[in-house]
Amino acid sequence: MPTLRSLARLASRLRGTSPAVASQRRDRRQSAFIALSVGLVGAILLHLGLAAAAEYSLTIRDPVYSDKERKLARIEAALPPGSPMVVYVGTSRAGNGFDAGRAQDVLTAALGRPAGAFNFATPASGPVTHLLHIRRLIADGHRPTLLLLEIHAPMFAALSGGPYEARFFDGTVLGWDELDLLASYGCPTEKLRRQREAVLVKPWYALRFQLVGRLAPTSLPYYLRHDWGRGPDPNGWNAMLFDELDAGERAVGIERAGREYKQILRGMALGEGATRALRDTLALCRDNGIPVMLVRMPEGTTFQRLYPKGVEARVARFLNELAAEYGCPIANCRDWMRDEAFADGHHLLRHAAGVFSERFAREAVAPALRHGGGGAP
């Protein structure tokens, strides 16, 4: 049986669509087309805009580096011309352990004139990252009076997947030429290239942690925020939250550090890529007239015990050769601090970092600066 509705539909069909209805339909189709076109063009423009911005701005792509670089520029600008400037490039151990502000005060007092000190350490870094950052710093016009370069032995281990630090690389923060540089030191770059390509193809996704880390950092876990360089310290120090830890908390930290490094240090041989990266860093600095001091950060006895016999001697021999070849002094501070000073056997707690930095500035950095950046401390 035909229903009323079907009869009405039939009647309307026979009558033909009224001009008003036809025009309404046309309008709807037109507005749908406009909305979709604007949406498509808008999405393409937003993607192109961010991809282009990321291509040319390290602030978007690598906020950790650019935040630190800006702070360094501020410190340099505040110093009278010709004042000595010390920059420490290293790993998270240097990041936590070197209170550059306090070192700056000590250096100013020791030298009798204004001096600057800056902590340019970044976490999960090693000789390849350090070379990359120093290249960028030089390109940005920074010429420190003395460059302190941390030597963290496990980062020089010969491992099957390239240098240890390669496991922590993030392709989105790198430049295209830097990818080639990384590859030349034996770092696997296939995944990094894909990540870097994603910055071009889907930048809002690839750079989301950089952007959200800047806009709403608390919505991300700390390790995704890209905010290591943004801490409140103007001299770049990333202090530990605590002055002291109880034995239980320290034991957890020591166990974690052991888990991370024990395997790497067992029978460790020096990796070709990492050692070459260090040599190239020293050569680059020499070519640019930047004196370098190699620094071994303090380590607790628990961490020192992770080094099997022979490994430490091998590392020391390698460093001595470099020191002789490039004329750079070595500051070996491994035994400077007691076990209570560390959170996990190798990262200094806040108070201990201040104590270490004062002594380090007084006993190692100031004498080196008096000798024009070089000379044994």
Add this chain to the structure above:
Amino acid sequence: MNLQPIVDAYTAVSGWVTGINASLNPYTSWYFNQLHALLPEPFFNTQAFLLFFAAIFCIYWLVPRRWQMTRIWILIIASFHFYASWSKDLAFLVTTTTLADYIFGRLMGATKRQKLRFLVMLSSITMNLGVLCYFKYRGFFLNELHSSLSSLGYNPGYGKLDLLSIIIPFGISFYTFEAISYAVDVYRRKIVAEKSLARFMLFILFFPHLVSGPIVRAGDFLRQTHRPKRWNWVRVQVGVQLFLMGCFKKMAIADRMAVFCDPIFSHPEQYSTGACWIAVLAYAIRIYCDFSGYSDMALGLAHLFGYKLTLNFNMPYVSANVTEFWRRWHISLSSWLRDYVFIPLGGSRGSRWATYRNLMITMAVGGLWHGAAWGYVLWGLAHGLMLVIHKQFKDYCETNPRLDGMLRTSLGTALRILLTFFCVSMCWVLFQPDFAKALAMYKQLFAIHVGNPLPLSNRSLWYTVAFVACCHLLVRSGAWQWLYPRLPAPVLGVGYAVCLCAAMLLAPDTGTTFIYFQF
């Protein structure tokens, strides 16, 4: 009766099939491995899927409108490949059961003998439920039987099965229910048995709804396959809009909420009471945005091919009671359960107690449909109990107009919405395979316990809660329905672009799989 000829024929056919399979295996394996490399995950919000979809979309619309059957075959082949990229064996299984369902349908359509029709329908249901039980419930039932026999001192004669090692074809619960509803509807003569194999295959295999619903009805879908599809910008706009909305719900809200609730639901005993309460809230939002996000994407994709699927969600968290909640939550399942379980059981036609019994049975089946674990069954029973209580309370309110009036005021409605949300959220704790973890979670919730705080600062969680609540209020108040048609087209366009970028920007570290994929 001599069954030997049948056994011989079966042996010969299976030997023949095995032989063909073995000779083709090197080629098919290579082909399906390549397919898996191209489309590693059957998730709609991945780059690989979008490329796959774009290719199918272009081919589909390039085929002239008058070649409707070609278009249908394109969709069937695409759907098969979509499923086969995950598991070729299971894709063949789904296709085979679909063919069998088609034959059963045709048999029912070919005869007028009611008994025979009934037998054929029963065969279809048995086959579908058999496949479902074999893959999904075998481990659960055998393990429960093992435990029962062991506790009674009998030797079960077999070891407990490792449930994690059993591969469950994804979406099996969804397409099984679709096939059953088809068989029942043909038997009841609500629909005519579909004559075209292609159209029937598309009804079951259509990839937007294949793995996580909505559970489409043959009557709704098959009719659409008969209409030639013509390009329509309005429809494309609806499809794109739904897809983007689904992407945003999944990536920016559901996956973000998973960061808060997943670690706590996995190890509730390690977290403080406050953290556990917040995790329950986060889970309620997560499961809604996860599933409704998927459904929106499925609806959007279907629209882009000119098909309209059943609406699956309608702002369930603004429900003022549990009955309303079930009219708004997973609508395609709740209406399926109503039509094929509750009403055949007698519905609410009998005595009050019979109605309550029917409700409890229906909801228990609904719970079991989700997963083979006691947690899901209890979840279903808890909802059944709440429905019974609501029915009782509604009857009481009818005899007490003053109370009824109070509850219908704005404040009363707000309180009812909050209470419903609270009850539903409490039930979500049960909605997991590990019942012991659900119990541990309840213990943490109701006994003050000091433990780890939330894994992440809760500020972003509150912003998300406020955003979801605002969206619900906007729709509930009718403001969105008023505003949407008045928005200029360019503003909508900018909205789409921003929505896409926001979904990408707010996606967390690792996306999680869709919760309902496991069902």
